[in-house]
Amino acid sequence: MTVLLKPQKLVDAKVREFSMLIDGKWVEGIEAGTIERVAPGHGVTVSRYKAATKDDAVKAIAAARKAFDHGLWPRMTASERSNILLKAADMIAARADELAYLDAIEAGKPITQVQGEIAGAADIWRYAAALARDLHGESYNTLSEGTLGVVLREAVGVVSIITPWNFPFLIVSQKLPFALAAGCTAVVKPSELTSGSTLVLGEILMEAGVPAGVVNILAGTGAAVGATMTGHPDVDMVSFTGSTGIGRLTMENASKTLKKVSLELGGKNPQIVFPDADLDAFVDAAVFGAYFNAGECCNAGSRLILHRDIADDVTTRVAALSQKVKVGDPLDPSTQVGAIITPQHLEKVQGYVSAAAGSGANVALGGSHIDFGFGQYMAPTILSGVKPEMAVAREEVFGPVLSVLTFETAEDAVRIANSVDYGLSASVWSRDFDTCLTIGRKVRAGTIWMNTFMDGAAELPFGGYRQSGLGRELGRHAVEDYTETKTLNMHIGARTGWWMPR
Known part of the structure; x- marks a missing residue:
């Protein structure tokens, strides 16, 4: 017989209230609707989020666009961004009990398991902070005597990050710190079933020193918010984790403006x-x-x-x-x-x-x-x-x-x-x-x-073949996924060509 541990009734459970984070402010949302989360293990309401709409998503994207085009974050030195990410990692560790409780109660996950996930997430933030300082391009001085080629890596821009309910804090930590390390700005939509820990992450990032508008977080449904986040022309990249079916819709929506897309989808392992x-x-x-x-x-x-x-x-x-x-x-x-x-x-x-x-x-x-x-x-x-x-x-x-x-x-x-x-x-x-x-x-x-199963580390890339997705998360190249490459082809000396003597 399976060993059963009957849940204790949460008769005095305190309902945690959350707003949405847009442009550095906690706001009610344009329509001020709410989403209530009933704990799957206890059957009582434990969280209440302000429900974002399409208009809220547009507002959040505009804030991220402004922060990228005109703000400080992409123009900071790598060491400055790295120091802020390290501070965020320390604050994640300091609030680990709170974060673990939220994921356990909202997702029905065993508390001991979630405590390990939060510790792993803090480690990923520290790893991303290290990669921020290691991001670099290439140079080629062997092309000819009069040519120097330099390849730059630049932040891709505004990233829409959409995460699932099964690992709420861990999966956002496999995406967001690497995007921030590259100098991107972001709009984040956690699952409407398990938004609590990601919204607490917003508090942490603001306290750590991430400027207003760099990270915006919305609780809402895919139909109301996700579709806007994946299709809006001011978004440069989409990073999505979820089912293969929704991944196809995400890719289809993003294709209308030919965005860069990273998908971590299903498995049958x-x-x-x-x-x-x-x-x-x-x-x-x-x-x-x-x-x-x-x-x-x-x-x-x-x-x-x-x-x-x-x-x-x-x-x-x-x-x-x-x-x-x-x-x-x-x-x-x-x-x-x-x-x-x-x-x-x-x-x-x-x-x-x-x-x-x-x-x-x-x-x-x-x-x-x-x-x-x-x-x-x-x-x-x-x-x-x-x-x-x-x-x-x-x-x-x-x-x-x-x-x-x-x-x-x-x-x-x-x-x-x-x-x-x-x-x-x-x-x-x-x-x-x-x-x-x-x-x-x-x-x-x-x-x-x-001869093992489901081992992992921040240093090892994660992702799949075929309908398990596109791209890889984690690993030393994770920050590069949130960049574009730019070639600078520099000519030295007099130009020769069709109409100029050789």
Whole structure:
């Protein structure tokens, strides 16, 4: 049986009120509407945001445009921008408990997990601050005796940043500090379900010394705000993380003015396991990869591709460990799996399980929701006997559901791994490094883990192939993504040409 930690009722929960940040001021918005967030783990209202409209988005874009075209931020030295980002990182660390609580209560995430995410986010801000001082161009003095070529990197301009609900503070921290390090200005729209921690970030940035208009933050829906942010002609670049479907709409909208676009989208990530693998280590990684963040993670290891010789044994072991996973109250420090983001999403996840069972898959564990009387929770679920053509094996379920598939040869494993539309991440498990390297080079994904899963660092690029997105976040080139290159071709001495003697 799954270990259940019944949530405590938040009968005295204080509702946190938020305004929107435009041009350095906290404002009510043109229409002064509101969005209420009901905690998915506790069933009570915990946050209330001022709801932005299209007109608010236009106003925020104008503020960012003015700050870029005429303000101080792009004209500061790299060291000045770096120092402000370092100050922001320190302030993020100082307010870590507040930020973690907001993400836990609004997204239903386990509090201990979120505390780790906030610490990681602060580290990313420090890394971006270092890259600000390392941004540079190139020079070419070998073109000819009379020619010097210089390649500059200049901030791309105004960036629209749109982030999802599953990692509210971590994902904005994978985008915004790098844009700021390059000298860009930004309009940020967090998910309307989990805007609280990003709005607190606005307070932090103003206190750290980011000038008015450089960062503007709006809570609102994609239809009301996101469409304007991605299509407005005064926006130079869009950085979006979310579903592949909305990513396509974002790209289509941005194409009308040919903006630069960075997309981090969905995944259907395989873990390929050979008989000689360290199965104790793998079983732990499989359970972590499937149920981390309740499976609401683009990097979730939602497909186990097991060699046929070990499939039954490994599935039994994974199921046994899965039953020890603690599900329940996001605010309990011992919780490992929290709540599902909305009732509608819970229904969607359960629909995938029902469809798979109806197509012949076996529900080896879980498969149903957990009724605590309030909130929405789902039991860790394992589906065995899954075929590659089933929807649960091809589409992003985004819930605590693990599909088990089998293979006989390495070629079969690669074919199954590459048979989906996504290519975000994958892992391969074998004590034979030749096997790991061979499979790793053949699987089409942006990150390949070998004998581990879902490790990461600010220094390592993150992003995917195919319908998992465009571009990369993090890594030493992350700041460059928010720049344009400009060539200065300088001629020395007299000009010669068609009408001038040589």
